Amino acid sequence: MNNIKVKATLLFARPYSFTQNDGANKGEVLEGIKIEYYPEDNFHPIEDKEAGTYGNQILSDNAPYSELSNLGAVPGIYEFGCSMVNAKVRSGNMDKLVPRLKVNTIKFISECQPPAKV
Numbered sequence: 001m002n003n004i005k006v007k008a009t010l011l012f013a014r015p016y017s018f019t020q021n022d023g024a025n026k027g028e029v030l031e032g033i034k035i036e037y038y039p040e041d042n043f044h045p046i047e048d049k050e051a052g053t054y055g056n057q058i059l060s061d062n063a064p065y066s067e068l069s070n071l072g073a074v075p076g077i078y079e080f081g082c083s084m085v086n087a088k089v090r091s092g093n094m095d096k097l098v099p100r101l102k103v104n105t106i107k108f109i110s111e112c113q114p115p116a117k118v
Contacts, residue, residue, distance in 0.1 A: 078109055
């Protein structure tokens with residue numbers, strides 16, 4: 001597992017833990033932390049004229065439940081330890097695998113600084 005460090009602004013975190021009630025995995029406990037984050041630690045204008053996009057999209061993932069004790073202020077600045085994984089994505093009527101980052105560890109760095117007064 002490769003360890004890629006990502007500095008990000010964590011915007012949302014919600015721990016979850018539940019037991020599957022049906023299917024092949026009935027009785028299995030599923031737990032983690034649903035997170036949503038901005039993949040930068042500061043907000044600055046981003047424009048990609050070729051793609052016709054502005055700014056960054058908010059990313060989401062499920063981090064291990066064991067990382068719950070590492071949460072500090074949310075929103076806040078964090079360092080995520082990530083690995084590259086292949087995620088199944090539906091394209092038309094076919095599934096294909098695409099690489100994406102998977103958050104494995106969470107390290108609180110600091111609270112977010114409020115924006116400067118205008």
